Structure formats: structure tokens, C-alpha cells
Amino acid sequence: MDKKIKVLVAKPGLDGHDRGAKVVSRALRDAGMEVIYTGIRQTPEQIVATAVQEDVDSIGLSCLSGAHNKLFPKVVALLKEKGAGDVLVFGGGIIPDEDIAGLKAAGIAAIFRPGTSTEDTIAFIKDNVNLA
Amino acid sequence: MKDLVAGLLAGKVRPLAKAITVVENDRPGKRELLKEIYPKTGSAYLLGITGPPGAGKSTLTDKIICKLRQQGKTVGVIAVDPSSPFSGGAILGDRIRMQQHALDDGVFIRSMATRSHLGGLSKSAVDVMHLMDASGKDVIIIETVGVGQDEVDIVRIAKTTVVVMVPGLGDSVQIAKAGVMEIADVFAVNKADRDGADKLVSELRAMLDMIKDKEKPEIFRTVAVDDSGIDELVQGIYAHGDRVVASGLIQKKITEKAESELRAYLLDSIMARSVAMTDYDEIVKRVAAKKITPMDGVDEIFAGLGMK
Ligand SMILES: Nc1nc2c(ncn2[C@@H]2O[C@H](COP(=O)(O)OP(=O)(O)O)[C@@H](O)[C@H]2O)c(=O)[nH]1
Ligand SMILES: [Mg+2]
Numbered sequence: 276m277d278k279k280i281k282v283l284v285a286k287p288g289l290d291g292h293d294r295g296a297k298v299v300s301r302a303l304r305d306a307g308m309e310v311i312y313t314g315i316r317q318t319p320e321q322i323v324a325t326a327v328q329e330d331v332d333s334i335g336l337s338c339l340s341g342a343h344n345k346l347f348p349k350v351v352a353l354l355k356e357k358g359a360g361d362v363l364v365f366g367g368g369i370i371p372d373e374d375i376a377g378l379k380a381a382g383i384a385a386i387f388r389p390g391t392s393t394e395d396t397i398a399f400i401k402d403n404v405n406l407a
Numbered sequence: 408m409k410d411l412v413a414g415l416l417a418g419k420v421r422p423l424a425k426a427i428t429v430v431e432n433d434r435p436g437k438r439e440l441l442k443e444i445y446p447k448t449g450s451a452y453l454l455g456i457t458g459p460p461g462a463g464k465s466t467l468t469d470k471i472i473c474k475l476r477q478q479g480k481t482v483g484v485i486a487v488d489p490s491s492p493f494s495g496g497a498i499l500g501d502r503i504r505m506q507q508h509a510l511d512d513g514v515f516i517r518s519m520a521t522r523s524h525l526g527g528l529s530k531s532a533v534d535v536m537h538l539m540d541a542s543g544k545d546v547i548i549i550e551t552v553g554v555g556q557d558e559v560d561i562v563r564i565a566k567t568t569v570v571v572m573v574p575g576l577g578d579s580v581q582i583a584k585a586g587v588m589e590i591a592d593v594f595a596v597n598k599a600d601r602d603g604a605d606k607l608v609s610e611l612r613a614m615l616d617m618i619k620d621k622e623k624p625e626i627f628r629t630v631a632v633d634d635s636g637i638d639e640l641v642q643g644i645y646a647h648g649d650r651v652v653a654s655g656l657i658q659k660k661i662t663e664k665a666e667s668e669l670r671a672y673l674l675d676s677i678m679a680r681s682v683a684m685t686d687y688d689e690i691v692k693r694v695a696a697k698k699i700t701p702m703d704g705v706d707e708i709f710a711g712l713g714m715k
Contacts, residue, residue: 327424
């Protein structure tokens, strides 16, 4: 049987709004993916430990608190440290234009801002995930 | 595969996680992997936790993990949630309640979707239990929604099964449903902070009075959100486990478990061979057209497999 794509949807940072993360989670489920949802206020360490235990193919990070420049790269760095650098990481949330280049350079494969269709996110994951 | 096995047996996190993926997705190497680790299994305490959605199973699991960790025990958790019948996808949210343990090396939590294949969940969940067992976890908790046969099969494999109930869900119906009486070794009446807990406990007692041929499960009141009753519940679980061992019932359980594992693989294997080696689809069509009975169909399939 073909492998199910497993995605961890996580909310690092201190903001408590998880509506966007839930919408994405449901959209991914409806596209046939298995989504692990861990709730709000997760540290990068918790997110990476969860991703390793669950052996996910991809992580979607949502952050509205403005701390994305610190938190997203930290997740990617910790993944590499744990030998899980092949996990596809993407981000969402309120992220200014000028931050995007820096986040991509830090290993965040894509950024989806509010208003992006969930179809785009689904297509991106399907096209880029490493199912080896 | 050798590295994976060595890492897993040494209790390392990533090899265990990767091995679970091999088993869950029926990847090449699964057979060899299970062959290597199978002799190293059998020492973990398997604890089943089941009950209706929203009863507080994950919250209880979280609190039970805390107690077990205080006692110095390592814990594996398999948290099962249903797959969507429409898309085949799933949202696995049990971990939300357990994230305080995310950074504890002594706790390994894995979420599993039921997926669709008949009987497949129990088979792969049991194999995941074996992997966690071989990796040295002292206690393995499996959380399932108590509805389908698959879930019932899983908890049957546990040494102790806790059935979680809550006041106000149409109590007697809840109790009578899904063979809950047969599978419960211990009852947790959770959300005991709510109205109706006393009523539920007395209804349960009345139902349990009808049990004649097996030991009556103990009933514990818990409030998982504020940790009340958890000490007693954990003690009750161990007391049940001790009784299972003392009475010799454990031998029967071990044999039953082995038989059910063997049967699951046997049925799968007969099915796979029938489809691959006989005119399976053709036989189905003839049964559908009422040309032959299903029993005759089986005879034809067996003849095709060279069996009588
Ligand atoms: N009032 C009350 N709420 C609880 C208790 N235990 C769990 N809950 C809440 O019930 C909801 C469902 O809990 P969860 O553990 O996810 O249930 P599960 O679906 O059975 O795993 C959550 O909002 C919990 O906070 C309890 O003892 N009392
Ligand atoms: Mg749950």
C-alpha cells in the first residue's frame, strides 16, 4: 500500500490562536493526510521531539506572535541535530515580506500567509515531501 | 535494518520511531525486523484504556504517565484515533493532553490512525507494542476509542484494560454497549466532578452484580483534569495485574494473545494468496450471480491453492 503522508501541525510561540492551525489540519486530513496536532504554545524542543517520535514527513508551523524569525529556524536546527533534517518544514501566520528570504535561507521550505488557499499548501506538501 | 534493530534494542528514540513506520506501513524489512525483536518481547506491562470519545482517556493517560514516571518506570503510549472514512486522512489529537512529557526520554508516544483495512489496526498496533516492548518500555499504554471490533481486539491483548466512562452520556446504554462488561478489568468513572457520577457508579455496580463467572472489576472515580483519584486508579491497575499473575490467568492470556496474533496473520496470508493464486474475482462474480454458494467458492479457492 502507498504510504500516508504524516504531518505535524504545531504552534510555537506564546499566542493562543489556533484557528488557522485547525483549518489547515482539517484541510490536510481531507486531502488524505494523517495530521498530528499538538495544540498551542509548543517549544521548538517539544515540536522536534514530537516529530521524531511520530516520524512525520513534514511539519507545519503556525505563529502569530511575531517570534517566527527565532522559532522557525530553531525548529529546523534542532531537526538537523536529531538527524531528522529531511523533514519538510513549512510555516504560516502573519509574516512580513522582508522576513521571508531569511526564513527560506534558514531551511523553511515555504511560507503560507493568511489568505493562501489550503489547496496550495496541500499541493506543496505532496510535491515536496520526501517519502523515502 | 541491523542498525535499526540495534538502536531500537538499545532504547534509542529515532530507531524505534523508524521501526514503527516500517511496521505500520508494511514496508520491506518488516518481517526481518519482527523476527529480530520478537524473542526480546514479553516483559512490558500492557495497559489498555478505552471508552467513548471525550471521556477523558488521553487526559487520564497523561496523569497515569506522571505516576509511572514518579515510580521510575519508562512508558510507551500508542494513541489510536479514527481515520476519516471519506478521505482516509486523520487528525490525531491525543498528544495535546500529553505534551508535558514530550521532552522526557522515558516516555515515547506514538499516534496511530485506524486506517481502513479490516483487522489491520489491531495487527499493526500489536506489532508496535512489540517494538516498544523490545525497546525496553516498562509499561505500554494503548488508548483506543471503544467502538469497533478492532479496538476490542486490541484491549483484549492487554494485561489490564481500563474502561473509562463519564456521567451523562446515557449511562446504562453506555454500559451495555460494545461488550464493555466483558473487556473491562477496571472501571474509571471520570469527570467525577460532574453531576451524575454517583448514579453512574450505582448503575455500574448493579450491572456488575450480574457477573458470575469472572472477577468483578473494581470501580474508581477520577477527575483527570485535577489529578484526583489517579493514585487509587494506578494502584487498582497494578492490583489487577497482580491478581492475573497470582491466579495463573496470565498463562491463558499469553496463549490467547499468541493465538490471536497468529490468526490475524494467517487470515491475511490466506486472503493474499487467494487473491494472488486463484481466480478470486471470477469466483466472487459467480457467487454474486448465485451460480455457486460462498462455501463452494471457498472449496474452489482452496483447490486452487492446492489444499483440500
Ligand atoms: N470536568 C472534567 N473534564 C475533564 C476531565 N477529564 C478530562 N476532561 C476534559 O474532557 C475533554 C476530553 O478529554 P480527552 O482526554 O481528550 O478525552 P478522550 O477523547 O477520551 O481522549 C477535555 O476538554 C478534557 O479537559 C474531568 O475529570 N473532569
Ligand atoms: Mg483521546
